[in-house]
Amino acid sequence: MEKRSDTTGALPLSSLRLLASPLQLTYSYIWQVIRQRNVKQYGKVEEFVTMVTQTVPDLISFKQTAQLVLGLRARIILDLLQKEGPPDSKAIQTLINKLKVAGSSGKDTEVEKSQTNFMVLVQNLLKNPAEKKRFFQEVFPVQYGTKFDTALQALTAGLVCKLEQVLPVPNLSQLGAMISAEPSVLVACGGFIPDSRDLKTLLLHQQAKGLLGIKATISSSVGNCVLSSLAFRPKPVETLPPTAAAAATARIPKALRSNNQ
Template structure:
């Protein structure tokens, strides 16, 4: 089935997996298998339908379930009997054993007397086909096209459509905000989610494919001034002292799902977006480095997601906020630990230039601030008590969140 998923004008499977939830991808592969009548894969379909309908019996009534499961397995057995060279009994026997285990399903379609007759009829037919070449030729020329031809295939397809449609209604795909509410421990989830989309080539194929389908929808785009407070805060010298009151909204709790279960219904890219959203909402600042790297990577692939100003504010704001958190930690983080982040900020000098007449001034202001904080304990204590820079970054976090929302 895997080969079928990268058909004409389609996406390769590894890219498709980034945007389609696993359960929906399985449903798509099953539907394509039935439509194209890849009968040799019907065993997998029977096992999947059996497993899911045991978990959620109401997806199909007893008659529908029996018809679909038995119909798939019996059709596979007949295909094996028709194959050339002739399939031996040893190969077919596991499938016959499987049909015998489904005896209770026969009972939903017939009386007790007919159960044994129906089962023995089919098993007897298969044994006859394997032993008698003349009977096999007659069956597949005259009987098979009538009893197991277009009407049989149409019935299988109709039952499978009902099964997959009801399964889809049971597990609707959430947007990233809804998925965020289902995440349990966001601190441990973010890194794992980001790791699942850590192959730039696969993501680039996906993003470019959708760009080619049409321009990005710019209805109600974010304001060009969104997040302007971030860069203005980073440009302030450490000597400015203004007290600004802040309020932190309390976030309610909601029922959550473990990550392995959530992954079945939420595609990896949307799950990353959900984890990022929760990270910013809950202000897990120590994870902002991962957020900055993800936003940088995606906006390099699709620049139109954010304009230059928004991209600069978001990327610089995330990394700078992380650096300040490291400075604020106890015991005090040493320069060796912070230096890679400062080096990272220096690589963003072109971004500073998109926001100010003198990018070097903004850059040097923030880097000078950090060096002052690390060298002067008194200045550090004062800064984190009343400095306008940190207060604005915290108070205006919602603007950064808005930019992240638009970038996702």
């Protein structure tokens, strides 16, 4: 069960989803995974990068795409190889089989060479434990250390920035135009009204940070007409008692009474 934070701690995911769009959360997840060098999560990042770059190849250059995708895939494979005990050859071989970047054949000789050489390296490390030990002690820290990780961070940041340009968060006016064009969409949006507990958690969290004390952008008198309309009481229509009404009718000439009837 998801924990709910106090007003000053970290927001629970259910409330965080109200503050940021799904895409913003995705971008943040990707960036934090790469920044923290959380290799165990690289698989999800690689799948996302592959999907968006195959859908829109011009987001970043082919070489940049290849470096990012290959870099992520290589680190996943090396992480499996680096574990204590016999490596999971089957899992590693599966990853090697999907190492190559789609459409790379004949497109960039440097990319092709890098793919081929890395595949040969991995096969050698799988077959030779002594070579594997030497590689991770001497070669890995140099070739796949800080410089390598920094390059992955830069490539990831570039891709995320490009995606933010291609998929900007619409403002209220733009979003309003989108959902009001189709009545069924507008009605369906009512289903996105958040759970009251999640919204309460978010509001209290923001209040604790002092954000609710920001000066209002509208005049304090705006909306006063609502109260004045509710307070308005029209004068009651005067109604004559039955006897007075009969007397008034009697004073009307008979001819006029006949016409009215």
